[in-house]
Amino acid sequence: MDIERIDQIIDRHQGEASSLIQVLLDIQSENHWLPKLALSRVSEKLQVELSRIRHIATFYKAFSLVPKGRHEVHICMGTACHVRGATRVLDKVQEFTGLKPGETDLELKFSLETVNCLGCCALGPVMEINGKTHGKLSPGQAADVLGGYE
Amino acid sequence: MARINSPEELAKVRHDVLAKRDPKAPRMSICAGTGCLASGASQVVAAAEQEIEQQGLKGSVELRGTGCHGFCERGPIIVMAPEETCYLQVTPEDVPEIVSQTLREKKVVERLLYVDPTTGEKVPNESDIPFYKNQERLVFGPNRKIDPRSIEDYLAIGGYEALAKALFEMTPEQVIGEVKEANLRGRGGGGFPAGIKWEAARNAPGDPKYVIVNCDEGDPGAYMDRSLMEGNPFSVLEGLLIGAYAIGAQEGYVYIRQEYPLAVENLGIAIEKAEQYGLLGKDVLGSGFDFNIKVHRGAGAFVCGEETALLMSLEGKVGEPRPRPPYPAVSGLWGKPTNINNVETWATIPLIVNRGGSAFASIGTEGSKGTKIFSLVGKITNTGLVEVPMGITLRDIVYKIGGGIPGGKKFKAVQTGGPSGGCIPEERLDLKVDFDELTKAGSMMGSGGMIVMDEDTCMVDVARYFINFLTDESCGKCVPCREGLRQMQKILTRFTEGKGKESDIEVLEGLAEVAQEASLCALGKTGPNPFLSTFRYFRDEYEAHIKEKRCPALSCKALIATIIDPEKCKACMLCLKACPEGAIDGGKKKIHIIDQEKCTNCGTCLEVCPSRFDAVRKISGEPVPPPIPEAQRMIVKKAKRNVT
Numbered sequence: 053m054d055i056e057r058i059d060q061i062i063d064r065h066q067g068e069a070s071s072l073i074q075v076l077l078d079i080q081s082e083n084h085w086l087p088k089l090a091l092s093r094v095s096e097k098l099q100v101e102l103s104r105i106r107h108i109a110t111f112y113k114a115f116s117l118v119p120k121g122r123h124e125v126h127i128c129m130g131t132a133c134h135v136r137g138a139t140r141v142l143d144k145v146q147e148f149t150g151l152k153p154g155e156t157d158l159e160l161k162f163s164l165e166t167v168n169c170l171g172c173c174a175l176g177p178v179m180e181i182n183g184k185t186h187g188k189l190s191p192g193q194a195a196d197v198l199g200g201y202e
Numbered sequence: 203m204a205r206i207n208s209p210e211e212l213a214k215v216r217h218d219v220l221a222k223r224d225p226k227a228p229r230m231s232i233c234a235g236t237g238c239l240a241s242g243a244s245q246v247v248a249a250a251e252q253e254i255e256q257q258g259l260k261g262s263v264e265l266r267g268t269g270c271h272g273f274c275e276r277g278p279i280i281v282m283a284p285e286e287t288c289y290l291q292v293t294p295e296d297v298p299e300i301v302s303q304t305l306r307e308k309k310v311v312e313r314l315l316y317v318d319p320t321t322g323e324k325v326p327n328e329s330d331i332p333f334y335k336n337q338e339r340l341v342f343g344p345n346r347k348i349d350p351r352s353i354e355d356y357l358a359i360g361g362y363e364a365l366a367k368a369l370f371e372m373t374p375e376q377v378i379g380e381v382k383e384a385n386l387r388g389r390g391g392g393g394f395p396a397g398i399k400w401e402a403a404r405n406a407p408g409d410p411k412y413v414i415v416n417c418d419e420g421d422p423g424a425y426m427d428r429s430l431m432e433g434n435p436f437s438v439l440e441g442l443l444i445g446a447y448a449i450g451a452q453e454g455y456v457y458i459r460q461e462y463p464l465a466v467e468n469l470g471i472a473i474e475k476a477e478q479y480g481l482l483g484k485d486v487l488g489s490g491f492d493f494n495i496k497v498h499r500g501a502g503a504f505v506c507g508e509e510t511a512l513l514m515s516l517e518g519k520v521g522e523p524r525p526r527p528p529y530p531a532v533s534g535l536w537g538k539p540t541n542i543n544n545v546e547t548w549a550t551i552p553l554i555v556n557r558g559g560s561a562f563a564s565i566g567t568e569g570s571k572g573t574k575i576f577s578l579v580g581k582i583t584n585t586g587l588v589e590v591p592m593g594i595t596l597r598d599i600v601y602k603i604g605g606g607i608p609g610g611k612k613f614k615a616v617q618t619g620g621p622s623g624g625c626i627p628e629e630r631l632d633l634k635v636d637f638d639e640l641t642k643a644g645s646m647m648g649s650g651g652m653i654v655m656d657e658d659t660c661m662v663d664v665a666r667y668f669i670n671f672l673t674d675e676s677c678g679k680c681v682p683c684r685e686g687l688r689q690m691q692k693i694l695t696r697f698t699e700g701k702g703k704e705s706d707i708e709v710l711e712g713l714a715e716v717a718q719e720a721s722l723c724a725l726g727k728t729g730p731n732p733f734l735s736t737f738r739y740f741r742d743e744y745e746a747h748i749k750e751k752r753c754p755a756l757s758c759k760a761l762i763a764t765i766i767d768p769e770k771c772k773a774c775m776l777c778l779k780a781c782p783e784g785a786i787d788g789g790k791k792k793i794h795i796i797d798q799e800k801c802t803n804c805g806t807c808l809e810v811c812p813s814r815f816d817a818v819r820k821i822s823g824e825p826v827p828p829p830i831p832e833a834q835r836m837i838v839k840k841a842k843r844n845v846t
Contacts, residue, residue: 073498073515074498107520111503112501112502113502113503114460114502131579131617131651132422132580134422134667135581135664136580140805143802147782167461168420169420169421169423169424171236171425172237172240172241173274174237174275174277174585175237175240178240190809191805191806195782
C-alpha cells in the first residue's frame with residue numbers, strides 16, 4: 053500500500069475527532085492488514101502517538117498487524133452454531149489447515165479466525181470464506197470446501 | 203427529488219407515490235436480508251429479473267428485494283402480492299415456474315408452500331403460517347413490505363408521519379411525555395425506561411447534546427438490530443430524529459458494527475436519501491430543526507455495546523468502560539449530555555408517536571410494555587426473528603412459533619440475554635417473558651437472543667462456552683472480570699475434561715461474587731451468570747461431571763467414547779469411508795470397530811450411520827466394551843438368515 057493511498061484515506065476522514073479508528077478500518081479493509089509504514093503515516097498525519105495507535109490496533113478485533121492469507125476463513129462460534137456443533141467443525145478446519153484461530157500459514161494461503169456470530173443462525177454451523185457463506189456443515193464437508201481453494 | 207418543506211408537502215409526496223402504485227398490481231417481494239442472501243437469495247433475485255423480462259412481464263410486475271422477513275429457517279422467501287402467497291426455500295430453478303404459474307396464470311405453485319407438520323396441509327397465505335400467525339409484528343412487520351433503499355417505499359407505508367407530528371404538533375416535553383407514558387424500556391439489554399433517560403438528557407446543562415444509535419449488536423445468536431437496520435433503516439433514522447428533537451440535540455451518531463456490511467451500506471443510502479428529501483440536515487421538513495448524522499463503524503469489540511465503552515470508542519479511544527455516575531445523560535460524548543438507545547428502541551419511537559403512548563402501553567405486562575423482537579435460534583425447528591407482545595409464555599414462543607425441537611429430541615433449556623444471560627429449564631417454560639420475570643428466573647432480557655438447547659447440549663459446556671466468550675471479550679480494565687472470569691473459565695474447562703474437584707464449586711461461587719460486586723460495567727457484573735444460572739437449574743449435570751466423570755448430554759469429548767454396536771452393525775462401510783481419522787476398522791461384511799486410540803469423537807460416523815441400523819452410539823461414564831473377537835466379525839451367515 054503506497055503513501056498516497058494512505059493519505060487519501062486519511063484526508064477522507066479529515067476533521068473528524070473520532071477519525072482514527074475509521075482511518076485504520078479503511079486501511080485494514082483495503083490492505084487486509086496494517087503495515088508499520090501505514091501506522092507511522094497515520095501517526096504523523098493525525099498527530100497521534102504511535103503507541104496509542106498500536107493500543108487501538110491491538111484492542112479491536114478488526115485489525116491485524118500481520119499479513120493475511122489469500123483466503124480468509126471465518127468459523128462462526130456464535131451460540132446457535134456452538135450448540136449445533138461448531139467446535140467439531142473448527143477442530144476439523146484446524147487439523148486441515150494446520151492453523152489455530154488468528155494464524156496465517158507461511159504460504160499465505162489461509163488465515164483462520166473465529167467470529168462470534170455471522171447472524172445466519174438458521175444455517176449453523178457456518179463457515180465463511182472470503183465473504184461466501186457455507187452453511188449446515190459437517191466437519192467432513194468443511195474440509196471438502198477448504199480443499200477446493202487453491 | 204425536491205426537498206420536502208412542510209407536513210403538507212410530505213402528505214402530497216406520499217399521495218403521489220401511492221397514486222403511481224396500483225395496490226392490485228402483482229408484486230414479488232424477495233427477502234434479501236443477510237440470512238436469505240447466505241442461502242442464495244441474490245441468485246433468486248437475478249433469476250426473477252431475467253424471467254420477468256423473458257416472459258414479457260417487465261413493467262407490469264413490481265419486483266422488490268426487501269429486508270429480512272424473519273423466517274430465516276426457510277429462506278430464500280418470496281411473497282407474492284396482492285394474494286400474500288408465500289413461497290419458501292426458493293431456488294433460482296423454481297423462479298420460471300413461479301413467474302409462469304403465479305404471475306401469468308394466477309395459480310399457486312403448491313410444492314413451494316409451507317406444509318403444516320401436524321396436519322400435513324399446505325398453507326398458501328403468509329399470515330396463516332403458524333410462525334407468523336402467532337406473532338405481533340408492530341416494529342418488524344414493515345420490513346417485508348419495503349425495499350430498504352427506497353425512501354418512497356417507506357413514505358408509502360406512512361413513514362415520517364410521526365416525525366411531522368412531533369415537529370409540528372408537539373412540544374419536546376410532550377414527545378418525552380408520550381415515551382414515558384408508553385413506558386418504553388430500552389431494548390438493548392439494560393431495560394431502562396427510555397422516557398426517563400431522555401428527560402435527564404434534555405434537562406442536563408451543556409451544549410451541544412448528542413443522540414446515539416447503538417448498533418453494536420455483539421450478542422452471539424442475536425441479529426434483530428442488524429435486520430432492522432438492514433431492512434428498515436428509515437424507521438431508525440425517524441426515531442432518532444424524534445428523540446433528538448425531544449432532547450434538544452442537533453448531532454447524532456450511529457455506532458454500527460463493521461461486521462454488518464449490508465446494514466452499513468443500507469444505512470448510508472438511507473442517510474443520503476433522507477438528506478435529499480430534506481428529512482435530515484438543515485431545517486428538517488421546514489420546521490427550523492437542524493439535525494446531522496455521522497456513521498461510526500465499530501472495529502470489533504463486544505464491550506463497545508456497553509454505553510460508556512461505546513462513547514470511548516466514538517472518541518477514537520480504546521473501548522474501556524468508565525464509571526457511572528456521571529451517566530451519559532449528564533456527561534457523555536466529549537463530556538456533553540448524550541442519549542444512547544439501541545436500534546430496536548429507536549425504531550419503536552415512530553410507532554409510539556403515531557399511536558400514542560397509552561396505546562403502546564396497552565400491550566404487554568405491568569412492568570414491560572409493547573412488543574419485543576427475539577431471535578429464536580439453536581435447536582429449534584423454525585429459526586428466525588419473532589416479534590411478540592411482552593408477557594407471552596416461553597412455551598408459546600418455543601412451540602407455537604418456533605415449532606418445537608427438531609429431530610424428535612427433547613427440550614432442555616432456552617438461553618436468553620446473550621453471553622451474560624442465563625438458561626431457563628423446562629419446568630419454567632410457562633414463564634411470562636418480560637424484563638422482570640426473566641431477571642427473577644436468574645436470566646435476563648438482554649437484547650433478545652433466545653438460544654434453544656436440546657438434550658444433546660451439555661449445560662456445563664454451555665457455561666464454559668459463555669464464560670470463555672466473556673473472558674475473551676473482557677476489556678481488561680477491572681481485575682475481578684479480567685482475572686476472575688479467566689479462573690472460572692479454567693475451572694469449567696477442567697469440568698468438561700473430567701478433571702473437576704468438588705471444592706471447585708466453592709471457588710467458582712467466590713469468584714462469581716467478586717466479579718458481580720467489583721466490576722465497573724455490565725460485562726463483568728453479569729459475567730458469572732452463565733455459571734450461576736446453569737448451576738442453579740442443572741446442578742445434577744455438574745455433579746455428574748465432577749463426581750462420575752460423566753457427561754449426561756454425551757457432548758464433552760474427553761468424557762465420551764463412540765462405539766459401534768456389533769449386534770446392529772451391518773458392515774455397510776459408510777462410517778468406515780466417512781471417518782476423517784481412519785479410526786474405523788472393518789470391511790465388506792466385516793463388522794466395524796472403532797479404534798478408540800485414533801477416534802476423536804467427531805461424530806461423523808454417528809451422522810452417516812443409516813437410522814435403520816442405528817449402530818453407532820456415544821457412551822459416557824462407563825468403560826468401552828472390549829471389541830468382539832475377530833472370529834465373530836464376519837456377518838455372512840447372519841445376512842443369509844435374515845434373507846430367508
